[in-house]
Amino acid sequence: MADTKVAQMKEKVVKEPSLMTGAVPAKDWWDVEAVFKQGNYCYPAKKSMVEYHNKNLPGVFGVPRDWDPESDNWNLPENWQEIILNGLKDRLDKFRSLKIFMDCCVRCGACADKCHFFLGTGDPKNMPVLRAELLRSVYRNDFTLAGKLLGKMAGARPMTFKVLKEWFMYFYQCTECRRCSVFCPYGIDTAEVTMMARELLHLVGVGTNWILEPAANSNRTGNHLGLQPHTFKENAEFLLDDIEESTGVRLNSLNFNRKGAEILFVIPSADVFAEPGIFTFMGYLLLFEHIGLDYTISTYASEGGNFGSFTHNSLMKKLNGKIYAEAKRLGVKWILGGECGHMWRVLHQYMDTMNGPADFLQVPVSPITGTRFDNAATTKMIHISEFTADLLHHNKLKLDKSRNDHRIVTFHDSCNPARGMGMLEEPRHILKSVCNNFHEMPENTIRENTFCCGSGTGLNTGEIMDLRMRAGLPRANAVRHVADKHGVNMLSCVCAIDRATLLALNQYWNPDVEVCGVSELLGNALIMEGEKERETDLRFAPLAGMEG
Amino acid sequence: MRIMSPLIAVLALVLLALVAAQGPGGQALVGIILPYLAFAVFLGGVVSRVVNWSSSPVPFRIPTTCGQANSLPWIKQNKLDCPSTKAGVIGRMLLEVLLFRSLFRNTKAEMHEGPKLVYGSSKFLWLFALLFHYCFLVIILRHLRLFMDPIPSFVAALEFGDGFMQIGLPVFYQTDAIFLGALAFLFLRRVMLTNIRYISLPADYFPLFLIMGIAITGILMRYFLRVDVVAIKQLTLGLATLSPPAITGQIGTIFFVHIFLVCALLIYFPFSKLMHLAGVFMSPTRNMINNSRMVRHINPWNDPKIKPHSYASYEDEFREFMVGADIPVEKELPAQPAEEDAAKVAE
């Protein structure tokens, strides 16, 4: 749990002098140094992890070494500034977005109080505009005429170790949630800026272990925990016992790496081994059994969540490449994806470009309703919520909504499905179909305005709990609002990171509210053939009226 | 420092113009040579900056989706905030460019006891930004009367409309007052809001002061110090037709300060944040169609050499476990000699 007790934190966020509480900073932002101490940084990547990635993608992750963020010597390569500036030039040449976002900001400040990290910490450098200025100032110094001529007057500063420290601090206090980009009059997307800055940091070997290790695991074993195929299968099959216990039905359809299946199902692998994701996984399995879907899960490509996307576009591509490769090997017709946020950012906006064309697949057609998903005509991969919403719309599912009556549900739009995909109504349609009690959080905190869980992009690590609880405050606060107003006791979402992080967040801020995937609630409501009278839901909580 | 140095810079420009306007040589420099130079730098600078931007590809399709996407036919799409067609993107861009759609979403967050975060509507930035830009546009278009002959009817109409309250002589233009008011708002906002003051750079104040200087000298010229418009039009029309006349000395000094500041703005423009004028059209999060699963987007530098960790090496590493767990494999385990023997015996 977090280092600061919640009672203290409640005081701190309101009273502690910060930009959020009206205090005026004494120093200009470029004079404030980033100071690392236990609790405010993610641990650096282990040497062995960098070595592993360097073997696969030479030059991307810098020289493997041990280093300590708290020290003033990070054992950087001698020419590290040159590496960064060359890397910046390379990225300016490759990404128009970067050039535009570097040049166009007018510092109107519309983004300032839109960032959950800023709202929770009041740290000026967590205003998206300043976060970008950390990179922009270096860009101006070396790549613009005004910066070269006027220097500091033009807002330029040379790339120094001090700047590097700021980068490592603040580009790891951004979850690439894109909320700022909704409000920016030029659409400047700090996610894009953070991606570039993290790539640059990696070039000089500055990265975090909580990202590089899962990424290495995903690459080698197919899931981020590094489970070997038999363990992965056992874990999944173990859940069948739980399903049998709560529903009385033994599912037969779960299978792995089966050639000739119609559909490859790709999940965020956490759904197989971590609560509450496992309940979401049960929901998937119940649904597939219910409709008799011809699907398979691959142990090789069992991680849809893409840790590479938190590091470097080439690692994102490399990890993502497995999905199409496996779909081709197994000879499936199309791909179905589970509930996961960043996974879907990659699948929706990057996969086809990086690893397509998927000309060996067919445009997804629901075998049950016959609906052709033309919105995935080229990528050939659809979201489980799209698939389920379609089934519900055609009344293909037998449901008993009352089995979720013990839940008063709200829905957290995950950043990426909301702002990098536009999937807002599908999960809501499912929730309204399977729950009797559904309440929206305030409108400034949902849909395209949704607040991040506070721990995305590889920040859901234990060593920065205080930061995470602060960054998650805007989300937690909106949950608090509906919990008080409507008695909401279940926060549903379509993201594996959310299922892990919102759990910790609610335990901290809203201990009366649990977290679930949308498919879990669906699983509760599905009337299975041959089922027993249900007394509990999938997580063995008594149903309404069964509490006795 | 952040405020004073750009203020001093603008005052220095004013002073420079005042000095230059004292002699006929200086007047010709400020009134003829500098405008041509500034206009050339402005056009060349803007074009080269845009060309520079467009020399970088847009490798990925990354629109920020601000509404429901095109999905199942019975789900209502938000066609403007999450467009799936070219027409939709054009609509989105028009809203963005003409009405500042994104800025209209602005809210203000406050932290209260509890803790409780409260988000209030905050439309003033939107309103004043819109007023500032539209007044600027009207003022620029009104100035066309000095660069064209005969004067196009829309310019005359604009002028008539702008002065419809018929206050004072010469007729007072509403846009002048609104423009100054909006500028004052944008400036005061920067100075008074802690957040905004903290993020503001000299490069934010400089254009504000410069534009204020232009507006004030313009207003002085029209309403207070008054200049011979006919003489000025002779010069400006001459500039526009590439046949500048000799400056006769009938033009007031204030005119030279005004045009000098305008030239400074034109020269400064391409090297500054003012390039958002062009950038707003080219922002990939706004001007792209959200159809990345429908139509394949090509990244010109996509590296086909980056391959996923292959299934073959995965199976090689874990084959034994996979076979043991009844997971199908491509290649069976090498037959165990002992088992082979046993099988033979069984036969």
Add this chain to the structure above:
Amino acid sequence: MYGKGRIIPALILFLGLMTTPIWYKSGDVSKMPKPEKPKDYTECVAPVQYMRTSHMVLLNEWRDDILREGGTRVGKTANGTEYVRSLQNGCMKCHSDKKKFCDTCHIYASVKPYCWDCHLQPKEAM
């Protein structure tokens, strides 16, 4: 260059709009408006340069002074010539042809004074 198809036309449009006054067929630029001066008088109510830039202010002052303050209608030039402080009976007495005097500059500079909203326009010479 990526996205030529859209960017080049946009740049051409930009340059075209920005240079409109250059390619706009402005008339003979050297032809300045030449308001017809009265033949019988050589002196105006104030110096010529002042009249060029500020005659509208003078008219306004007259109006305010006479109508609101009850001021006199009688004015004197620097040389002592008396005149009537009035647009119709003063100014137009010498500058009798609105078209050849007022309008030449006003049209050139796109000024539409609202004098004639109230005052009778002098009858044009037939």
